[in-house]
Amino acid sequence: MVSPWKTASVPGLQLGLGCGFWICRSYRFLFRAGAMGPHVVPRQLVWLSRWQAVCAWGASVQHRTWAGVSRIPSLLSSGGALSSSPLVCRSSSSTPPGAPEVVLTQQRYPVTRLPFSVVSSEDLAAFERILPGGVVTDPEVLEASNVDWLRTVRGCSKVLLRPRTSQEVARILRYCHEKNLAVNPQGGNTGMVGGSVPVFDEIILSTTLMNRVISFNSVSGTLVCQAGCVLEELSRYVEERGFVMPLDLGAKGSCHIGGNVATNAGGLRFLRYGSLHGTVLGLEVVLADGTVLDCLTSLRKDNTGYDLKQLFIGSEGTLGVITAVSIQCPPKPRAVNVAFLESPFYVLVETSGSRAGHDSEKLSDFLEQALSSGLVTDGTVATDQTRLKALWALRERISEALSRDGYVYKYDLSLPTERLYDLVSDLRARLGSQAKHVVGYGHLGDGNLHLNVTSEAFSPSLLADLEPYVYEWTARQRGSVSAEHGLGFKKRGVLSYSKPPEALRLMQQLKALLDPKGILNPYKTLPAQA
Numbered sequence: 001m002v003s004p005w006k007t008a009s010v011p012g013l014q015l016g017l018g019c020g021f022w023i024c025r026s027y028r029f030l031f032r033a034g035a036m037g038p039h040v041v042p043r044q045l046v047w048l049s050r051w052q053a054v055c056a057w058g059a060s061v062q063h064r065t066w067a068g069v070s071r072i073p074s075l076l077s078s079g080g081a082l083s084s085s086p087l088v089c090r091s092s093s094s095t096p097p098g099a100p101e102v103v104l105t106q107q108r109y110p111v112t113r114l115p116f117s118v119v120s121s122e123d124l125a126a127f128e129r130i131l132p133g134g135v136v137t138d139p140e141v142l143e144a145s146n147v148d149w150l151r152t153v154r155g156c157s158k159v160l161l162r163p164r165t166s167q168e169v170a171r172i173l174r175y176c177h178e179k180n181l182a183v184n185p186q187g188g189n190t191g192m193v194g195g196s197v198p199v200f201d202e203i204i205l206s207t208t209l210m211n212r213v214i215s216f217n218s219v220s221g222t223l224v225c226q227a228g229c230v231l232e233e234l235s236r237y238v239e240e241r242g243f244v245m246p247l248d249l250g251a252k253g254s255c256h257i258g259g260n261v262a263t264n265a266g267g268l269r270f271l272r273y274g275s276l277h278g279t280v281l282g283l284e285v286v287l288a289d290g291t292v293l294d295c296l297t298s299l300r301k302d303n304t305g306y307d308l309k310q311l312f313i314g315s316e317g318t319l320g321v322i323t324a325v326s327i328q329c330p331p332k333p334r335a336v337n338v339a340f341l342e343s344p345f346y347v348l349v350e351t352s353g354s355r356a357g358h359d360s361e362k363l364s365d366f367l368e369q370a371l372s373s374g375l376v377t378d379g380t381v382a383t384d385q386t387r388l389k390a391l392w393a394l395r396e397r398i399s400e401a402l403s404r405d406g407y408v409y410k411y412d413l414s415l416p417t418e419r420l421y422d423l424v425s426d427l428r429a430r431l432g433s434q435a436k437h438v439v440g441y442g443h444l445g446d447g448n449l450h451l452n453v454t455s456e457a458f459s460p461s462l463l464a465d466l467e468p469y470v471y472e473w474t475a476r477q478r479g480s481v482s483a484e485h486g487l488g489f490k491k492r493g494v495l496s497y498s499k500p501p502e503a504l505r506l507m508q509q510l511k512a513l514l515d516p517k518g519i520l521n522p523y524k525t526l527p528a529q530a
């Protein structure tokens with residue numbers, strides 16, 4: 001039988017139908033109305049709007065108009081050029097040539113420095129004794145660590161510390177606690193909400209040199225490693241041993257696992273493997289006063305008292321510094337396919353399974369039905385690694401493409417799936433020509449909208465049209481004002497749109513208990529106290 005899917009595919013498209021597939025008929029509804037029952041659980045499902053697909057692609061090939069998926073094959077057959085570009089790695093760097101300097105956070109935002117001590121030469125000498133050779137005061141290195149990768153917030157720290165062990169972290173924090181010095185823990189500095197850079201002159205405590213794998217159990221798939229291991233390197237490490245990391249992000253080339261856990265990063269495998277609250281088995285954390293909390297267990301089951309590690313997952317470095325992580329890695333799927341399906345919305349679906357032949361049959365059935373019913377108009381499917389990666393690059397690089405469109409106002413919202421796109425259309429009408437682009441994409445299966453609005457430069461009047469409007473809109477849907485990026489510095493003032501006063505009060509009490517002097521990542525996560 002001739003598959004309608006193949007018949008309708010654009011010339012030159014290679015459809016790999018030998019693959020695992022988990023999509024069921026309920027997807028019809030998903031594509032039409034943007035809704036999905038909780039019982040429908042594909043391995044990956046990410047949603048792109050028309051412009052995003054263009055945007056992601058445009059980052060390297062400079063197309064601004066969508067010309068149909070037929071353009072993709074040439075891109076793919078060119079050896080997956082997309083995935084080899086350095087854009088895939090997000091890292092902070094010194095001011096790119098010609099780029100305007102980032103306005104200091106303390107100048108752009110109404111924030112007052114708290115009464116912490118200022119780092120003295122005596123402090124620097126003490127740090128040098130704790131970390132011989134690990135104290136950085138070179139302004140050029142500091143410039144990069146003071147600015148977020150989006151180039152929207154900038155601190156003025158004068159010192160960066162690079163410990164190698166948890167004991168060194170403990171000694172640093174003990175000292176800072178005693179001297180009332182504020183500390184900004186920093187991983188790969190790839191966050192979206194200004195949580196990983198200082199607001200004023202906080203000491204930057206980097207996990208860069210804490211990059212050792214401590215152990216890996218090749219039977220259970222449990223990985224134990226230091227906090228500064230780069231996600232992509234961990235992925236490679238476990239994949240060579242037949243497992244995968246339970247999380248994957250566009251920033252994988254730069255982000256650190258400790259930062260991922262500290263921010264409870266969601267990412268592209270969330271739908272399949274769930275949250276870090278489920279996959280992290282244990283943590284080692286250094287508390288504000290230098291106490292080392294060793295909860296680095298690898299047990300699958302441990303029901304002894306409060307599950308303290310959960311407090312630190314998503315606490316954004318405000319309750320303690322994560323120094324090591326024990327994480328459960330799932331087995332590497334043997335058959336993987338990525339399908340990119342069409343208009344007017346673009347959906348990237350990844351399937352993973354264990355029997356290519358069986359999976360292929362299911363995928364084929366689904367695509368035939370989807371196409372013959374008119375649910376999907378066109379698309380492409382990839383099974384080989386190069387094409388698969390190139391399709392994912394379209395999705396993973398949207399964020400970076402947007403960052404080249406000017407100043408980006410970012411909102412990371414959890415919403416009822418059926419309302420996910422309404423806010424995008426609404427804002428396009430509300431903002432008119434004030435905004436360069438109003439873009440909605442994200443993780444459809446998770447009900448997570450990434451709303452991005454761009455303008456030539458930062459504009460207070462555009463911001464006033466966006467906020468609190470976006471937050472009020474979200475609160476009316478009982479959504480969340482931060483689905484996966486956390487609150488950091490930029491969103492700390494909007495926590496009350498998603499949490500009741502009682503929850504806020506308890507969070508403040510926990511902060512006071514664990515960090516009574518407030519030295520850990522100040523001005524982040526919790527609203528400023530009156």
Ligand SMILES: O=C(O)CC[C@@H](O)C(=O)O
Nearest residue numbers: 250396399410442450452
């Ligand atoms: O840039 C954004 O708005 C989202 C970034 C990231 O969470 C993604 O899903 O690509």
Ligand SMILES: [Zn+2]
Nearest residue numbers: 267442450484
């Ligand atoms: Zn995301």
